[in-house]
Amino acid sequence: SQTIHQWPATLVQPVGSPLSLECTVEGTSNPNLYWYRQAAGRGLQLLFYSVGIGQISSEVPQNLSASRPQDRQFILSSKKLLLSDSGFYLCAWSLSGREGTQYFGPGTRLTVL
Amino acid sequence: DAKTTQPTSMDCAEGRAANLPCNHSTISGNEYVYWYRQIHSQGPQYIIHGLKNNETNEMASLIITEDRKSSTLILPHATLRDTAVYYCIVRVGLSNFGNEKLTFGTGTRLTIIP
Numbered sequence: 001s002q003t004i005h006q007w008p009a010t011l012v013q014p015v016g017s018p019l020s021l022e023c024t025v026e027g028t029s030n031p032n033l034y035w036y037r038q039a040a041g042r043g044l045q046l047l048f049y050s051v052g053i054g055q056i057s058s059e060v061p062q063n064l065s066a067s068r069p070q071d072r073q074f075i076l077s078s079k080k081l082l083l084s085d086s087g088f089y090l091c092a093w094s095l096s097g098r099e100g101t102q103y104f105g106p107g108t109r110l111t112v113l
Numbered sequence: 114d115a116k117t118t119q120p121t122s123m124d125c126a127e128g129r130a131a132n133l134p135c136n137h138s139t140i141s142g143n144e145y146v147y148w149y150r151q152i153h154s155q156g157p158q159y160i161i162h163g164l165k166n167n168e169t170n171e172m173a174s175l176i177i178t179e180d181r182k183s184s185t186l187i188l189p190h191a192t193l194r195d196t197a198v199y200y201c202i203v204r205v206g207l208s209n210f211g212n213e214k215l216t217f218g219t220g221t222r223l224t225i226i227p
Contacts (some may be wrong), residue, residue, distance in 0.1 A: 004204060014129065042219075044215075049214075059214065090157070099215075100204045102157075102159065102215055104156030104157050104158070107154075107156050110158055
């Protein structure tokens with residue numbers, strides 16, 4: 001069966017510090033990968049998606065970036081965090097061709113102070 | 114993708130069937146109806162999807178009206194663990210490269226009452 005891991009579960013970072021969140025998927029090959037953010041009391045916002053190694057599409061211009069160094073690894077980064085980057089970050093995967101059915105990880109709750 | 118309208122909140126007694134409505138009057142012929150739920154502090158969970166026929170799986174049933182302008186998600190025997198925000202999403206096709214977005218609205222907050 002497939003599983004998706006995210007870490008860390010929670011993170012408190014000062015403004016201006018860097019960020020690196022990691023997501024890995026097990027039990028499938030060549031998945032589509034997604035990064036979402038959910039601000040407090042708000043809906044989910046798609047940040048990035050990837051259909052393959054090194055292929056990243058950005059949905060929202062911001063100070064965040066994403067990379068996919070390996071088939072089942074997706075990394076969300078920032079060089080300098082802003083207060084507005086606080087939120088619940090979720091990684092998800094889907095099979096290629098079945099993008100409507102996405103499976104989400106447990107999420108990382110980021111607080112920027 | 115078509116817009117959906119859901120009630121903001123609903124209550125349901127434990128053990129009873131929970132019926133969650135969704136209106137999608139502008140749905141196109143090639144758009145599917147997907148349902149997800151999000152339990153507090155967890156990631157969303159896929160529940161079920163359908164095109165025009167009613168669908169059932171181990172979690173729920175999906176009833177889509179003949180004109181496809183609305184649908185109902187049915188949780189047959191609600192438990193306290195079903196308390197969550199339920200999202201109805203209409204999306205083009207099973208495969209549509211270049212349009213990967215799942216647009217989550219505000220959903221319905223379902224509370225199961227003991």
